[in-house]
Amino acid sequence: MSGAVFYIFGATGDLAKRKLFPAFYSLYREGKLGENFAVVGLARRPRTNDQFRDDVKNSIEDFARYKITDDGEWDRFAERFEYMSLDINNVAGFHDLNVLTTKLDEKYQTGGNRLFYLALAPELFGNVSYNLSEGGLLETKGWHRLVIEKPFGYDLPSAERLNAQLRQVFEEKDIYRIDHYLGKEMVQNIEFVRFANAFFEPLWNNKYIANIQITLSETVGVEERGGYYDHSGALRDMGQNHMLQMLMMMAMEPPSRLHPEDIRDEKVKVLRSLRLFESGDDVRANVVRGQYATGSSRGKDLPAYREEDSVNPESTTETYFAARVHVDNFRWAGVPFYIRTGKRLPVKTTEVVVEFKNIPNNVYLAKKHDLEPNLLVFRVNPMEGIYLKMNAKQPGSEGVIVPVAMDFCQSCQIGINTPEAYERLLYDATRGDSTYFTRWDEVALAWSYVDRIAAAWAEQSSDLKHYPAGSWGPVEATELLSQDGFKWWPINGQHEGEVDWAAVQKTTVLT
Ligand SMILES: NC(=O)C1=CN([C@@H]2O[C@H](COP(=O)(O)OP(=O)(O)OC[C@H]3O[C@@H](n4cnc5c(N)ncnc54)[C@H](OP(=O)(O)O)[C@@H]3O)[C@@H](O)[C@H]2O)C=CC1
Numbered sequence: 001m002s003g004a005v006f007y008i009f010g011a012t013g014d015l016a017k018r019k020l021f022p023a024f025y026s027l028y029r030e031g032k033l034g035e036n037f038a039v040v041g042l043a044r045r046p047r048t049n050d051q052f053r054d055d056v057k058n059s060i061e062d063f064a065r066y067k068i069t070d071d072g073e074w075d076r077f078a079e080r081f082e083y084m085s086l087d088i089n090n091v092a093g094f095h096d097l098n099v100l101t102t103k104l105d106e107k108y109q110t111g112g113n114r115l116f117y118l119a120l121a122p123e124l125f126g127n128v129s130y131n132l133s134e135g136g137l138l139e140t141k142g143w144h145r146l147v148i149e150k151p152f153g154y155d156l157p158s159a160e161r162l163n164a165q166l167r168q169v170f171e172e173k174d175i176y177r178i179d180h181y182l183g184k185e186m187v188q189n190i191e192f193v194r195f196a197n198a199f200f201e202p203l204w205n206n207k208y209i210a211n212i213q214i215t216l217s218e219t220v221g222v223e224e225r226g227g228y229y230d231h232s233g234a235l236r237d238m239g240q241n242h243m244l245q246m247l248m249m250m251a252m253e254p255p256s257r258l259h260p261e262d263i264r265d266e267k268v269k270v271l272r273s274l275r276l277f278e279s280g281d282d283v284r285a286n287v288v289r290g291q292y293a294t295g296s297s298r299g300k301d302l303p304a305y306r307e308e309d310s311v312n313p314e315s316t317t318e319t320y321f322a323a324r325v326h327v328d329n330f331r332w333a334g335v336p337f338y339i340r341t342g343k344r345l346p347v348k349t350t351e352v353v354v355e356f357k358n359i360p361n362n363v364y365l366a367k368k369h370d371l372e373p374n375l376l377v378f379r380v381n382p383m384e385g386i387y388l389k390m391n392a393k394q395p396g397s398e399g400v401i402v403p404v405a406m407d408f409c410q411s412c413q414i415g416i417n418t419p420e421a422y423e424r425l426l427y428d429a430t431r432g433d434s435t436y437f438t439r440w441d442e443v444a445l446a447w448s449y450v451d452r453i454a455a456a457w458a459e460q461s462s463d464l465k466h467y468p469a470g471s472w473g474p475v476e477a478t479e480l481l482s483q484d485g486f487k488w489w490p491i492n493g494q495h496e497g498e499v500d501w502a503a504v505q506k507t508t509v510l511t
């Protein structure tokens with residue numbers, strides 16, 4: 001790396017603690033940051049440099065993949081962390097910040113490169129970018145990049161306003177909008193598996209694929225984020241970003257070059273092909289929304305969403321949604337994409353299932369046997385791997401056909417220690433690779449799609465279904481598929497003949 005000063009706005013917050021400091025440490029340990037860098041932590045509360053370095057150390061001890069060693073390496077890393085108390089609304093503080101970083105530029109020979117990471121509440125994003133410019137922080141001769149957390153707006157109009165604010169200061173090419181799902185190994189692997197295998201790409205269309213199912217299920221409730229979540233809901237929190245991003249990775253055409261803009265152009269074409277819902281009835285026929293009621297999981301009683309901290313006791317915010325999505329282009333015409341996500345479901349799993357069409361039923365074997373469809377499953381989270389379900393003769397039988405599995409368990413080989421999404425994304429932003437960040441037109445089109453659903457829900461709330469915490473969500477989500485002659489495939493450890501995931505090695509901390 002050529003060198004840079006990194007600024008973490010929101011350095012005392014949860015994201016910095018759980019994700020960003022550990023990501024810096026892993027990158028440092030792997031030599032990806034080099035030695036020419038400094039990190040400036042920024043937030044309002046007072047902290048000395050030593051206190052801040054202790055915070056960073058604690059976070060690394062709790063969350064990093066690497067163990068801290070005592071060979072002097074930690075000291076070299078920690079001395080690069082400085083803290084400055086700053087209210088982002090106070091422009092004078094930005095001038096002081098510029099003075100501090102000019103010194104760091106010289107000390108660590110960073111070439112004037114600056115990366116500003118906004119781990120802040122979204123309403124503060126616009127002010128920071130304006131004050132960075134006012135404070136003179138963008139006047140060095142190196143590059144200046146803005147990394148910005150989700151959510152990027154609440155709907156299309158608010159996202160447009162935010163984008164206009166940022167664009168007054170930064171060019172689009174220098175804005176890195178995070179969707180951490182794009183940093184996940186198996187989400188990135190989708191395009192490699194698709195485009196690098198002769199036996200998948202020719203089948204990747206409506207002639208051979210019956211449907212695609214994307215499930216992002218969580219066992220947690222809203223935890224301490226009730227205030228944010230009650231305003232957002234599952235559609236905005238997960239649908240507008242992570243779920244549509246995975247759908248784009250599955251549906252995009254092969255890019256002509258592996259260049260960030262070519263890949264993002266292909267993804268945008270998918271969003272442009274989404275069939276937009278035309279009315280409230282159309283939304284209700286294709287989208288199911290739910291909210292968890294009291295329930296239980298593994299013998300533990302769980303409260304209802306409306307009983308959670310900072311949640312309106314009469315809230316109609318959805319904690320679950322499932323949708324039937326159509327991509328109206330030549331490749332996907334007639335193939336439904338089913339997407340679902342929810343809090344307080346039975347397992348924490350993200351999986352993408354491709355269900356292939358059955359072989360013609362006039363074939364002798366298909367007539368005689370009740371054949372299961374072939375499945376290709378991308379296991380994204382927390383276990384990583386690829387699973388292929390096919391039919392084969394039961395050994396020793398007289399032609400009995402049974403489903404068998406080919407299971408590539410990435411997590412079994414390397415533990416669940418693949419680089420964290422944030423490591424990958426931070427490294428990419430440092431290198432100026434924007435492939436796995438969302439471009440403005442992606443964000444805008446995703447909001448246009450989601451806003452129609454939200455508008456229909458705002459009109460009437462009687463279609464909100466309550467599901468017991470710890471269950472698989474409203475029964476209407478099952479009907480969404482059965483109407484088309486399909487079913488949700490079981491996820492996470494429930495396929496026949498697959499790896500025993502429970503036996504898979506737990507995280508190993510690297511030394
Ligand atoms: N936490 C997570 O797992 C995830 C978070 N995100 C996103 O990341 C962003 C940060 O989230 P998270 O870390 O959880 O939030 P927190 O509330 O934990 O942290 C917010 C940070 O902002 C600082 N801050 C607040 N107001 C100001 C101000 N006026 N001037 C300077 N600093 C200020 C706070 O410090 P102080 O009070 O000292 O000023 C604190 O460091 C959000 O956009 C969130 O949506 C996205 C995905 C996951």
Ligand SMILES: O=C1O[C@H](COP(=O)(O)O)[C@@H](O)[C@H](O)[C@H]1O
Pocket residue numbers: 218237238350381
């Ligand atoms: O962005 C978000 O994602 C998390 C789920 O991420 P994962 O990597 O743990 O699958 C979700 O809990 C949160 O509500 C949402 O804001």
